[in-house]
Amino acid sequence: MILMSNFASSFVDFDIPNWFASEHLAGMLRGIEKEGLRVKPDGYLAQTPHPAKLGSKLTHPYITTDYSESLLELITDPKSSPKETLTMLRQLHLLVYQGMPEDELMWPLSMPCMLSSNDEDIPLADYGSSNTGKLKTLYRSGLGVRYGRRMQTIAGLHYNLSFGDNLFTAWQAQTPTAQAMTLTEFKNDKYLGLIRNFKRLTSLVLYLLGASPSVCPCFVSGIEHDLELFNNSTYYKPTATSLRMGKLGYTNSVQEHLDIRYNNLPEYIKGLRRAIQTPHESFEKLGLDDENGNPIQINNHILQIENEYYSPIRPKQIAMSGESPTEALERRGIAYVEFRAIDLDPYSDIGIRLSSACFLEVMALYCLLSDSPELMPEEEEALAINIERVVNEGRRENLQILNNGVEQSLESWMLMHLNRMQPLAALLDAHYGGNDYRAAVALMQGKAGHSESTISAQVNSDSKRLGSLWQLGFTLAQQHRESLLQQTLSPNTQAKYEVLAEKSILQQAEMEEAETEDFMNFLQQYR
Template identity: 65%
Template sequence: MTTASFTTPAWFRADLVAGMQRGIEKEGLRMQPDGHFAKTFHPAKLGSKLTHPYITTDYSENLLELITEPKDTIKDALDMLRQLHVLVHRGLENGEMMWPLSMPCMLSDSDEDIPLADYGTSNVGRLKTLYRSGLGVRYGRKMQTIAGLHYNLSIGDDLFAAWAKAENRSDFANFKNEKYLGLIRNFKRLTPLVLYLLGASPSVCGCFLTGRTHSLVPLIEGDCKTLHQPYSTSLRMGKLGYTNSVQEDLDIRYNDLNEYIKGLRRAIGTPFADFTAIGVDDENGNPVQINDHILQIENEFYSPIRPKQVTKAGETPTEALEKRGIAYVEFRAIDLDPYSDIGITTATACFLEVLALYCLLSDSPDLLPQEDKLLAANTEIVVNHGRKNDTTITTLQGEKPLGAWIVEKLDEMQAIADAFDEHHGGNEYRTALSAMQGKATNPNFTLSAQIEADSRRLGGTWKLGQLLAKKHQSELLTHAISNEDAARFQDLAVQSFADQQKLEREDSESFYDYVQQYR
């Protein structure tokens, strides 16, 4: 099968996609009925946010995070994500809803009003809160209220086995790591395409930018409640969003797994003057950040995609990768789709899987600092001006019009979409790719353009968010959950509190001594 300049390998068969598994992590702020962020504690009906396997919080007490199990089909993953949303909406109190956009709803001007997630009195729980305190003193708490969606994808061993056999490779574990890293490098190269097609944060509430220098302008003349960047796609992924200038020169590379691990560990072990100046403890001796290093822990490293391995008790992410290699990849550059009640549609999920396999099977030379700088510049261009007709990006082959470049890449993905549909039956993957091709040729079809247009029509993005939040909540509350599932989730919530209490009882080390390991 050949499309444009991409050819699927001779060994590749459609049935090799059967082993693919996917899981979703979806964040969302709890909001009050008036559109302001909620200041209440995590609802007790939802269980312990420290130990519940599926319902927790991210940065702040009001930033929910819903996590599905790995699933064999997109339908199963989205069904579980919807089930978790139903449970959350049944557990919300005081008329609260889930804000449907990535950029936050109305916030207070003061950072201190954004409550850090409280995970209880165990050392592991207090460390999670301390890590969030550190993010707050380093970058400000408002940045941490941005929500996103992570799409986690593992490729079946059948596919890797057929590939390894074709290349006469016997070192299977190393082979898998190499191929996953090739996928990651190509995804980084295609991040501008992802932001253009799936970006859904072209505007933001003015309160998010209080005290910050920016170039955004009012969406509606004379009204500073909603600010935007004309033609922008994903402010979340730009310099005003979830980014970190401190990390721009880290030079963490994805060409070799050991090199990646060493790069991360170097950043975790290296003090940074600005963070040293903050101090690790306050004047009363209470910790305010885990340490004064470039990264407190691995999770502080911001990247549009990460190699992942399931961690065992007491293991860090890099230890898990070092011992057992890459198990799956985490796509992180995905804005919430506010028009979906669960933040993602089947079409988007289908497209991400086509993209993943395209990145995996395409040639993927080493990604070196010169190209990385180009990619960072391209990302910022697409973040701010992606929908402008004359936007160009710079590749190693020279300057290219953004739209034509995206069309070229999507055309090359056709054979992959065909293979998915051949295996699964139906037409969902081809339909998803076709929709993306429509967006590539007409910027007005993009999510970011739709949000901008609806925000103008309704009088602001926060009004659009409020309208969609109410709509999604009323729809989700009509969904039924079987008695069996309801009982299972109830038991999980009860058990999660027991698990948290057990952790708190069993701690024998003082928190001060516990934190010293990370210093």
């Protein structure tokens, strides 16, 4: 049992600050990054190159690839309402289906199916012959030699969110201790408070939005695991929520003891840089190059680059050309926060529903405005225990989690927080009009009290009904393709995207043309 006295209590009797009103929500922006595997009609990973019609994955602002040539990543602009963001995400999905080979599908589940037993059959994303492009491919090669390529085919969704400066200026004016701070310092402080509180509530997100309670046998072949076979074509845990976020999924034992803290920005940056500069024994053994002298990883350090650090939430700043993520944060502070603990919603043709987007925004506001004491390693350990419990058995009746060091039922803990979020949902609805935010919180309250209405429960029951997880994924992928291809873009929008794709191909060609430095020299300097 962890003693209560070790933690500063967070979320104590939340009240909306008296200075805060719905007009302070003006200037909120949100964007989405959504991954999805391209698969062939037999469900195996597509081996075709990134569709030429979609432009250059190196330079296209909205359509690129993540780890594999087959793993699409769609990125929206920051938008001023959730509906606008989802509209743009839908446009990008439609473009992908217009540009993909006719028989290919976008896999709707976070966990892949029908992977070949040979790692080399998962093609690395190829970004062309420029040094920037080659470095991106080398980074992915490093991930593959470190953790295996299979893990890198897991897909997820990132929800990026920022609040307007008017909120922070009003807040700073009400905070006597903040008068000596610059606005950037004040924002950094408040965004990090949001991040710490989101980490405290990650279990809530995994229960409500988790959609990966099961995997196909190909994903666990040759791996030690404790999953049950529910038929010969699907492994699962009966009450799991998000295996993607557990030990089986996109986690990293090497990173478990990094002690990267979120209590102030210099400390966070220092922790991240330390991991990028510190060699790791097991990665040293792999070597930097293969027997022919070709590089196989950028370096042998704990992290090759910042992006390798896996966390359910990250502070972000837009990096300029040639600037690393930590340099951007150091120079200009936190611009937005990236929520990363989100499984693809297989029942949505774009991977996320409006209700989920609205809920994440209410929760973000709740995390921002609640007290957020420092988050120390001991509390992080308790939170990691909670995540493991909720990942593996979040829907088990009377499941207990640790709250400020004391065991509490998951259901009562979730309902307590969701009830406190209701007034914030009302303020968001007052600002945007309609009742999307209140409806989202009410929906989540229903799920918190009835585990059979969660997405993870639905995935299990539909997989049983259809015979396997693969059959469910395949059925939904076909339905989504049909519904998306029935939609059309306005001629203006279609033309705009076509011009963008052509321009991106020219940009990549120019970069490659202008490249004079030998890649090995470039890499030596980078190392």
